[in-house]
Amino acid sequence: MEADTPEPVLELAGIRKSFGDIPVLRDVRLRLYPGEIHALMGQNGAGKSTLIKVLTGVLASSGGEMRLSGRAIRPGSPLEAQQLGISTVYQEVNLCPNLSVAENIFAGRYPRKGLAQGGRIDWAMVHQRARELLSRIGLDIDVTRLLSSYPVAVQQLVAIARALGVSAKVLILDEPTSSLDDEEVGKLFEVLRRLRAEGLAIVFVSHFLNQVYAVSDRITVLRNGQWVGEWRASELGPQALITAMLGRELAAQAARPEAPPVFDDAPGALLQAEGLAQAGQLQPLDLRVRAGEIVGIAGLLGAGRTELARLLFGMELSDRGVLRIDGQAVRFSDPVDAIAHGIAMCPEERKSDGIVADLSVRENIALALQARMGLKRFLSHAEQVAMAERFVAALGIKTASIETPIGLLSGGNQQKAVIARWLATEPRLLILDEPTRGIDVAAKQEIMEQILRLAQAGMAVVFISSEMSEVVRVAHRIVVLRDRRKVGELPGGSTEDAVYDMIAAA
Ligand SMILES: Nc1ncnc2c1ncn2[C@@H]1O[C@H](COP(=O)(O)OP(=O)(O)OP(=O)(O)O)[C@@H](O)[C@H]1O
Numbered sequence: 001m002e003a004d005t006p007e008p009v010l011e012l013a014g015i016r017k018s019f020g021d022i023p024v025l026r027d028v029r030l031r032l033y034p035g036e037i038h039a040l041m042g043q044n045g046a047g048k049s050t051l052i053k054v055l056t057g058v059l060a061s062s063g064g065e066m067r068l069s070g071r072a073i074r075p076g077s078p079l080e081a082q083q084l085g086i087s088t089v090y091q092e093v094n095l096c097p098n099l100s101v102a103e104n105i106f107a108g109r110y111p112r113k114g115l116a117q118g119g120r121i122d123w124a125m126v127h128q129r130a131r132e133l134l135s136r137i138g139l140d141i142d143v144t145r146l147l148s149s150y151p152v153a154v155q156q157l158v159a160i161a162r163a164l165g166v167s168a169k170v171l172i173l174d175e176p177t178s179s180l181d182d183e184e185v186g187k188l189f190e191v192l193r194r195l196r197a198e199g200l201a202i203v204f205v206s207h208f209l210n211q212v213y214a215v216s217d218r219i220t221v222l223r224n225g226q227w228v229g230e231w232r233a234s235e236l237g238p239q240a241l242i243t244a245m246l247g248r249e250l251a252a253q254a255a256r257p258e259a260p261p262v263f264d265d266a267p268g269a270l271l272q273a274e275g276l277a278q279a280g281q282l283q284p285l286d287l288r289v290r291a292g293e294i295v296g297i298a299g300l301l302g303a304g305r306t307e308l309a310r311l312l313f314g315m316e317l318s319d320r321g322v323l324r325i326d327g328q329a330v331r332f333s334d335p336v337d338a339i340a341h342g343i344a345m346c347p348e349e350r351k352s353d354g355i356v357a358d359l360s361v362r363e364n365i366a367l368a369l370q371a372r373m374g375l376k377r378f379l380s381h382a383e384q385v386a387m388a389e390r391f392v393a394a395l396g397i398k399t400a401s402i403e404t405p406i407g408l409l410s411g412g413n414q415q416k417a418v419i420a421r422w423l424a425t426e427p428r429l430l431i432l433d434e435p436t437r438g439i440d441v442a443a444k445q446e447i448m449e450q451i452l453r454l455a456q457a458g459m460a461v462v463f464i465s466s467e468m469s470e471v472v473r474v475a476h477r478i479v480v481l482r483d484r485r486k487v488g489e490l491p492g493g494s495t496e497d498a499v500y501d502m503i504a505a506a
């Protein structure tokens with residue numbers, strides 16, 4: 001980015017937004033210059049997604065000004081915003097896995113032939129234009145294949161291609177990297193840098209600080225719906241950034257060191273897998289998890305972490321090996337069996353397996369515990385309230401009330417509620433698959449503390465995360481996977497490098 005580019009391409013000032021009488025944005029500003037990548041930062045619920053929705057015409061603002069290339073604008077819909085040159089990939093990507101890549105790029109705006117565009121869809125044109133758009137971001141794939149036949153990273157790039165109209169001046173990406181591994185993030189960043197070089201202004205939202213520093217030129221921080229400041233990335237260190245996001249007091253708390261993970265080498269096992277395997281999914285693997293122990297599962301995307309979790313939870317059937325609970329061989333044919341043995345799992349895909357958008361925060365948190373108790377006994381309203389309030393406080397879930405429909409919470413706060421749901425069941429063994437995805441730095445700390453506390457009380461935990469720093473921080477023991485097989489174990493407190501070395505050496 002040029003240090004003194006005179007004219008911002010987009011300028012927002014005094015933006016306000018309230019839902020009912022709850023202000024969510026108060027006097028927010030944002031300046032974007034052509035050819036820059038601008039990180040929009042803030043805690044879960046700070047107002048990032050809401051600001052983006054106001055800017056792109058999904059929501060009407062309650063006040064303020066927006067100027068694009070100096071002209072006042074007020075987009076009334078995402079389509080209108082896109083026609084003005086503002087393209088967006090929202091936090092919840094809404095692509096259709098069972099349509100082709102080309103159909104996903106053009107759905108709702110197919111090029112047609114004849115009868116002044118009213119005629120049939122011109123498929124040859126659709127495919128050709130889709131290929132052109134993808135080649136602009138360096139992607140050469142078969143556009144007639146189903147979107148679901150490609151990895152998430154490719155799907156993410158397809159979403160960008162869909163968003164990029166020919167005349168895009170501004171590209172907005174709300175947490176585009178939360179389901180990508182390091183290598184895929186690298187590829188995405190290459191695409192962003194290429195678009196930056198073409199003069200686009202790019203807004204990037206992420207809770208991964210290292211990514212923010214890797215790719216952005218400038219940073220704007222929001223806190224509680226308020227504008228805190230704008231800095232050049234090179235002039236705002238990570239600690240100062242965290243302080244800007246959390247405020248001084250919380251930032252000091254988030255930096256609090258934890259007790260180093262130690263676990264005495266007690267014999268016995270709550271769960272023991274011997275040569276457990278599933279053809280094509282996971283090579284035979286041994287695993288032991290004791291009561292009170294946190295076992296971290298480390299590996300790159302595709303290493304087999306989620307496959308392992310699904311086998312342990314009875315979502316997939318093993319075709320080899322033995323699984324024992326308390327020394328007794330068991331065979332889970334579905335999750336109900338696993339749950340009956342005191343196992344719970346917080347799944348990776350919160351949107352499909354996770355929240356029930358129309359139910360309240362309270363009901364969403366109570367869901368799993370009620371399901372486990374079955375029809376024999378119902379949680380009373382008072383019990384549900386007490387439980388929900390306890391977790392809202394413990395995990396800092398930002399919600400107007402526990403009766404608010406969970407769909408109205410910010411992405412990260414929905415995720416916290418899903419985790420609360422599984423913590424509330426107080427299982428004997430809890431499997432957490434990517435629990436901190438999309439969660440801000442302070443909330444990560446709170447979730448880690450809850451996990452440690454429950455482990456101290458005797459719960460066994462299988463902790464899966466793509467963030468190696470988290471795995472090494474929280475686990476008593478680290479199981480390392482690569483290419484769908486176990487390559488070794490490391491003691492808790494090992495360095496991230498030790499894990500990477502083990503993966504590389506395998
Ligand atoms: N339709 C709505 N009705 C009521 N409140 C809402 C609505 N949409 C968002 N909010 C509230 O606005 C606040 C800001 O939410 P927003 O989604 O903008 O946060 P965010 O900064 O994107 O957080 P995250 O990092 O978790 O994605 C939250 O407290 C949220 O509950």
Ligand SMILES: [Mg+2]
Binds near residue numbers: 048049050174410412
């Ligand atoms: Mg958001």
